[in-house]
Amino acid sequence: MDRFRSITIAVSKVHSSEAIKGSTPPSIIIGEKNYPKVPLIYNIPPGVQGDQAKEYEDPKGWWGKKSLNEILSLRSQMISSLLKKVDINDPFKLYEKEISLAGVSYKPVDSNAVSDKKGIEAKLRFDGVLIPRGPSLEVNDIKVEDNPKLSPHLEKFIFDDVKAEEAILELYRNGEDYYKIITGLSLGLFGLKKNRKLVPTRWSITAVDQAIGKYLLPQIRRFGEIDEVEVYYSSYLGNYFHIILFPSTYRSVWVEIWHPLSLWANELIVSDLSEDYWGKYDFLDGGYMASRLAVLEKLHERKRQAGVIIIREITAEYYAPVGNWHIRETTKRALEENKIATFEGLRDAIKFVNMRLKAKDKVSLEDIKSIKKLLVQTSIDSFLNKK
Structure with a gap:
């Protein structure tokens, strides 16, 4: 009912014969449908202008403060202004109109x-990777009425005029906001000028994750191992x-435990994947990345390397997907703020975590293929030490 109310409020502020007026937080998505003539979605909360618009797309600011329902309510109040058949090979057109610049502004932009x-299509669209978007209306034009910052x-x-990967890494090293880097890549603002293209937002998220990971991992492999579990x-x-x-050279395991009635699960489902020392993983998973x-x-x-096990448990509380930003932010908060135990042995740590799971009576972490492999594997170092 709250989401319905939010959509009704947003739609009531717009008449199809008039402009949708407000400030984009900013919030722009490049879609994949009909590639290479793709949709551009420019999100505006009608009647909301200036800094007030920022909270409508603010993953870092949302974390720990906004409930799932509050996030969905905010997204429901934005109108997705849909420009169809935008040519991916002509990002300069969006630059000329300052649409792409509005997308990477660090302040909301009047539009x-x-x-x-x-008629506005009054429904929410959900996605496991992208942030949800609200009611949509196909538009003829988008006008940026403010100076993007x-x-x-x-x-x-x-x-x-440098390669896109170089731009991504240099921006990352200089502390640029991660989400701005994704949007900049998606809107064709980086790369050799003759090669620049729009990139569907879903693809750009993966590309930025991979580029930064490719930069960090070789350095991590040169560091010493941590001392305890x-x-x-x-x-x-x-x-x-x-x-x-x-304590180990770098390797990683990702485990997801989906409870019944959570997204895409009518029964308890456990999935896993592993990544080796060289950064080769079983398959690409947006949540893991x-x-x-x-x-x-x-x-x-x-300046340390380690073996890694990440266990994500998804309960029925997560009744609507809001993108994968919260996975990144929650993992970051855990590692920054909440070490809950240390152990001498890995098996003891796994048993400890197993007892804390909400599905502890139905899941044995030690029996999951990727974890079991870690526990039974004899390292070269231990073999040499025995000799």
């Missing part, structure tokens, strides 16, 4: 979208995370 279409580092790379914990939006770091980046950042900060 309006003009439409001659009838860009960070100096980001603005520099819009004009520099460490267990960290955090939770948010019905997702419960335990992270185990153990988000959590993995937070772990790599923490190991790099500590």
Whole structure:
């Protein structure tokens, strides 16, 4: 009912014959449908202007403060202004109209979208990777009526003729907001100028995760190992995370436990994947890539390497997907703020975590394939020490 009320409020502020007026937080999505002629979604909360618009898309600010229902309510109040068939090979057109610059502004940008279409499609759209979007209306044009405010580092790379990966890493090293880097890549603001293209937002999230991980991991492999087994914990939006770091060269295991009636699960489901020392993983999983980046950042900060086990438990409290940002942020908070135990042996840490699971009576972590492999594997170091 709250979501319905929010949608009704948003729709009531707009007449199809008029412009949708307000400030984008900013919030822009490049879709994948009909590639290479893709949709651009420019989100505006009607009637909301200036700094008040920021909370409508603020993953870092939301974490730990906004409930799932509050996030859905905020997203329901934004109108998705839909520009269809945008050519991915012409990002300069969006730059000329300052649409792409509005997308990477660090302050909300006054905007309006003009439409001659009838009727707003009044429904929410959910996604496991992208933040939900609200009611949508196909528009003829989007006008940016304010000056976007860009960070100096980001603005520099819009004009520099360097490869996109170089731009991503340099921005990352200079402390640019992670989500701005994703949007900048998606809107074709980085890269060799002759090669620049729009990138569907879902793809750009994975590309940035991979580029930063590729940069951090070789450095981490040169560091010394941690001295003891460490267990960290955090939770948010019905997702419960335990992270185990153990003395080892880098390797990683990701386990997801989906409770009945949670998203996409009518019965208890357990899935896992593993990543080896060289950064080769079983398959690409957006949730793992988000959590993995937070772990790599923490190991790099500590100048240590370790074996990693990440256990994500998803309960029925998480009744609607809001993207994978919360996975990254929750993992980060756990490693920064909440070490809950240390152990001498990995098996003891795994048993400890197992007893803390909400599904503890139905799941044996030691019997999960990827974890079992860690426990029975004899390392070269231990073999040499026995000799």
